[in-house]
Amino acid sequence: MNKQLLLTAVTMLLAGTAQAQERDATSIVRDAVNHWRGLSSDAVMTMVIHRPDWERTMTMRAWTKGDDRSLVRVLEPTKDRGNGTLTDDNSMWSFSPKVNRVIKIPSSMMGQSWMGSDFSNKDVARADDIVDQYDHRILGVEEADGVTIYEIESIPHEDAAVVWGREVLSIRDDHVVTTHRFYDQDGELVKTLTSLEIGEMGGRTIALRQRMSKEETPEEWTEIAVESVDYDIDLPDSLFTLSNLRNPRE
Amino acid sequence: MHMLAVLSRLAWRNLWRNHRRTLIMLLAIILGTWAMIFMTALMRGMVSQMVADGISSLPGHVQVHHPDFRDDPSVANLINVPDSEIAERFNAANFRQWASRVRVPAVITSEYDSRGVTLVGVDPALEDGLTFVDYREVEGRFLESADDKGVVIGRKLADILNTEVGKRIVLMSQDPDNEIADRGFRVVGLFTASVKAFEEQFVFAGKTTTQNMLRIGDQVSEIAVLGDDYRDVEAEFQKTLELINDGVTVQRWTEVDRFLGTMLGVMDGFVLVWIVVIFLALSFGLVNTLVMAVFERVREIGLMLALGMRPKDILGQIILESLLLLAIGLALGSALAWATVQPIRDGIDLSMVSEGMEMMGVSSVLVPELLLSDVVLANVVVLILGFFASLSPAWRAAQYEPIEAITKV
Numbered sequence: 001m002n003k004q005l006l007l008t009a010v011t012m013l014l015a016g017t018a019q020a021q022e023r024d025a026t027s028i029v030r031d032a033v034n035h036w037r038g039l040s041s042d043a044v045m046t047m048v049i050h051r052p053d054w055e056r057t058m059t060m061r062a063w064t065k066g067d068d069r070s071l072v073r074v075l076e077p078t079k080d081r082g083n084g085t086l087t088d089d090n091s092m093w094s095f096s097p098k099v100n101r102v103i104k105i106p107s108s109m110m111g112q113s114w115m116g117s118d119f120s121n122k123d124v125a126r127a128d129d130i131v132d133q134y135d136h137r138i139l140g141v142e143e144a145d146g147v148t149i150y151e152i153e154s155i156p157h158e159d160a161a162v163v164w165g166r167e168v169l170s171i172r173d174d175h176v177v178t179t180h181r182f183y184d185q186d187g188e189l190v191k192t193l194t195s196l197e198i199g200e201m202g203g204r205t206i207a208l209r210q211r212m213s214k215e216e217t218p219e220e221w222t223e224i225a226v227e228s229v230d231y232d233i234d235l236p237d238s239l240f241t242l243s244n245l246r247n248p249r250e
Numbered sequence: 251m252h253m254l255a256v257l258s259r260l261a262w263r264n265l266w267r268n269h270r271r272t273l274i275m276l277l278a279i280i281l282g283t284w285a286m287i288f289m290t291a292l293m294r295g296m297v298s299q300m301v302a303d304g305i306s307s308l309p310g311h312v313q314v315h316h317p318d319f320r321d322d323p324s325v326a327n328l329i330n331v332p333d334s335e336i337a338e339r340f341n342a343a344n345f346r347q348w349a350s351r352v353r354v355p356a357v358i359t360s361e362y363d364s365r366g367v368t369l370v371g372v373d374p375a376l377e378d379g380l381t382f383v384d385y386r387e388v389e390g391r392f393l394e395s396a397d398d399k400g401v402v403i404g405r406k407l408a409d410i411l412n413t414e415v416g417k418r419i420v421l422m423s424q425d426p427d428n429e430i431a432d433r434g435f436r437v438v439g440l441f442t443a444s445v446k447a448f449e450e451q452f453v454f455a456g457k458t459t460t461q462n463m464l465r466i467g468d469q470v471s472e473i474a475v476l477g478d479d480y481r482d483v484e485a486e487f488q489k490t491l492e493l494i495n496d497g498v499t500v501q502r503w504t505e506v507d508r509f510l511g512t513m514l515g516v517m518d519g520f521v522l523v524w525i526v527v528i529f530l531a532l533s534f535g536l537v538n539t540l541v542m543a544v545f546e547r548v549r550e551i552g553l554m555l556a557l558g559m560r561p562k563d564i565l566g567q568i569i570l571e572s573l574l575l576l577a578i579g580l581a582l583g584s585a586l587a588w589a590t591v592q593p594i595r596d597g598i599d600l601s602m603v604s605e606g607m608e609m610m611g612v613s614s615v616l617v618p619e620l621l622l623s624d625v626v627l628a629n630v631v632v633l634i635l636g637f638f639a640s641l642s643p644a645w646r647a648a649q650y651e652p653i654e655a656i657t658k659v
Contacts, residue, residue: 090430110422110430111357111364159399161420161432163361184361185417 025136025152028171033131035175036206038231040065043202044075048223049117058115059227069240072124073248074115085114085124086245092121095245102246118191118212118222130167133160139168148173164190172198174205189215202229257563261570264543275539276579279632282532283583284590286525286628287620291591293524294619297517301480303382303445304510305503310349310380310474311483312490313506317499319471320506325354325426328469329498333457336473339493345486347476349376352460354471356423358403358453360411367407367453369421371460371470374398380476382448383441390415390439398456400438404449408440415440421453425465433463444615481514521624525631532632533639540572540643551647552655561648568644569637576636580629591620 041064049056059076068090074083082097092105110122134154142149152169156162165185170178180193191214195207206226213221238244265272305311316327329336333350340348352371357364373396378385383402385392392402401419403411413419415437422432435455443449461467473494477486483502490500504511544551551564597615 104428106424110432111359156418156434158418158434158436160434161422162434163359163418163420165361165418182361185413190361 025138025150026131028138028150028152028175029134029136029154029169030131032169032171032175032177035204036177037064037067038204040233040235041202041229041231042233042235043229044227046225046227047115047117048225050219050221050223052219056116063235063239065235065237065240070124071240071245082248083115084245084248086240086242087124088240092124093242093245100246102242118214118220129160129162130154130169133157133162134167149178176205176207178207191215196223197225201226202231204231253563254566257567257570258574261567261574264547264567265571265574268543268546271539271542272575275535275575276582278535279532279576279579280583280586282528283580283628283632284586286528286632287584287587287625288590288618290521290524290624290628291587291618291620292616293520294517294621294624295617297513298619299615299617301510301514304507305480310472311477311480311503312475312486312500313503314473314475314490314494314498314500315471317497320499323353323355323471325424325431325464325466325471328426328466328471329473329494330469331494331496331498332468333461333470334468336470336494340473340475343489343493345475345489346478347376347380348474349373349380350457350470350473351377352457352464352466352470352472354423354460354464356421356453358407358411359420359422360413360417362412363410365407365410365450367403368451369423369453369455369460371455371457372396373457380474381454382443382445383454388439388441390437392439392441393454393456396456397458398438399435399459400455401435402439402441402454403437404452405440405442406446406449407453408437410450413437421455421463423464431464433459521627522631525628526635529632529635533635536572536576536636537639537643539575540568540640543571544568544643544647547647548650548655548658551650552652552658555650555652556656564650565644565648568647569640572636572640572644573633576633580632584625584629587625588620591618594618595620 041062043062045060045062047058047060049058057077058074058080060072060074062070062072064070068088070085070087072085074080082095084095086093086095092110093102094105095102105121111120113119114121114124134156137153137155139151139153142151150171150173152171154167154169156164156166163184164182165187166183168179168181168183170180172178176195176198177193178195178198181189182191182193184190191212193210193212195210197207197209198205199208200206201208206229209223209225211221211223314329316329319327329350336350340350349372351373352369354369356367356369358367358369372381372393374385374393375395383392388402389405390402393400401421403413403419408414411419418434418436420432420434422430425431441449441454455463457470461469473490475486475490477483480503487500487502494500502511504514554564555561595618597617599615
């Protein structure tokens with residue numbers, strides 16, 4: 001009788017811990033996403049698209065506000081200057097001054113590459129889906145160089161519009177994501193987003209340089225480096241409008 | 251009447267006086283008839299297959315759409331009658347089979363690739379036997395109900411996407427407000443189709459699930475009605491017109507796919523042309539045979555005329571001779587054609603050239619289709635044209651002057 005009671009108590013305790021852990025995992029991921037984006041942000045970034053036979057560098061400025069609004073505008077090279085991408089909720093528009101047209105990215109193109117990089121339009125427009133369309137679980141905790149790194153496995157919900165079997169994120173206790181691995185449904189690693197450089201900028205510790213590379217083609221990668229960033233600044237709502245995408249007012 | 255019997259006997263005997271020449275001519279007629287009927291059967295089979303495959307890609311002999319759906323088959327052009335009401339009306343109408351479906355362009359994405367496809371939201375209970383997918387041939391399973399959360403894709407598409415039964419894929423499309431509508435689905439089945447292109451093009455999901463994903467409530471984009479015979483769908487067409495006429499277009503399949511519809515019509519004309527062409531080749535041999543037969547018997551014909559046989563009987567005798575020859579040839583030729591169709595009536599496997607055949611939209615088994623009407627047509631056309639072809643030598647024989655003919659050396 002006593003034994004049974006003890007067993008029940010232990011089971012309940014274990015279940016309780018598991019639950020607490022799950023909640024923890026989700027909040028770790030949410031904190032990481034929030035940390036990266038802030039309430040609002042204004043950043044200048046450099047994107048390097050590398051292929052075995054060529055390489056291309058672009059500098060752009062990106063603004064974000066809240067969870068779902070962002071605007072990216074290319075500064076360099078000159079021939080691409082003014083190309084912009086606006087996202088609002090799940091929709092995405094692009095503007096090119098050469099054709100002077102705002103184009104809404106149709107659903108059929110969401111899976112395609114964004115500005116020729118290894119990121120898809122979807123990666124850009126819906127980066128925060130990772131929080132609520134997945135079940136998160138802590139795989140392990142490890143200490144390295146004085147920081148704690150949580151390894152979190154995120155499995156998409158059955159009806160989530162995500163093709164990955166699972167994603168594994170390594171998140172430091174200061175909310176910096178060190179690696180983000182995408183696995184297919186057989187458990188094979190397909191692509192990895194790695195933080196190559198972590199440092200302080202805009203008053204936060206963030207990943208300064210990140211690289212997206214595919215397992216099948218290790219020679220091809222895209223790197224995004226943050227040149228400067230300001231967090232939690234006051235950005236007008238008018239910044240994230242189609243007219244501003246077309247006619248920059250700044 | 252007595253005269254006809256005498257003439258027939260004369261014609262029959264004359265026919266076998268030079269039996270070698272007659273046999274050769276007979277052989278030519280038999281071969282010609284065989285070619286007419288056998289090749290027609292093959293071509294009929296090919297066209298039928300093409301039409302059947304074509305119809306099966308847009309199943310339903312009579313179809314109902316939004317008026318603009320044909321030009322823009324998007325989610326914006328839905329039938330503006332709720333599906334439940336459609337079901338009520340059509341169930342009461344005693345069709346052989348009918349189904350309503352959602353049909354939109356979509357993008358299917360796996361971890362490795364993405365493809366443009368046609369997403370068809372179906373109610374599997376209504377579609378069984380209507381669609382080109384054989385439920386029992388599906389690897390895994392077909393959808394089980396209209397709100398099945400799974401998706402059934404073609405085997406070829408699965409290869410391209412590097413996915414398989416049990417894995418998840420994402421389908422992306424647009425809702426009526428042009429917002430992205432997407433959802434993850436688990437692949438529950440892989441279908442095979444006789445036309446490989448269908449395996450790449452069509453993706454089946456539950457109708458209700460698709461409606462929810464596209465946020466279109468209880469609306470559908472297509473109603474399809476199956477008739478008993480695809481050649482005659484007029485009854486179903488009229489009945490459908492009566493059932494639903496609120497701002498929709500009702501079309502027969504011949505209008506939905508004009509190419510196929512036209513082809514079926516052209517085929518009948520083509521059979522006739524084919525028969526006439528073969529006959530033209532045959533007729534040179536036939537006329538030549540008769541001319542020779544007449545030439546050999548000039549003196550004999552002169553004697554008959556001198557003894558009092560009337561020219562029109564000479565005419566009749568020669569024509570009878572030619573018709574007898576044709577009749578025997580036609581009978582044997584038709585029998586031969588029938589006999590060659592029998593062993594292959596289940597179809598000829600053309601899988602070794604299947605890639606080329608698919609480019610024409612034809613599946614790789616060719617089933618010959620021997621129609622009685624084609625056999626009758628070939629026989630009648632040959633007899634009638636043969637009659638006219640033999641008129642000229644017979645006419646010449648009947649015009650001989652008896653004295654000249656008898657004394658001809």
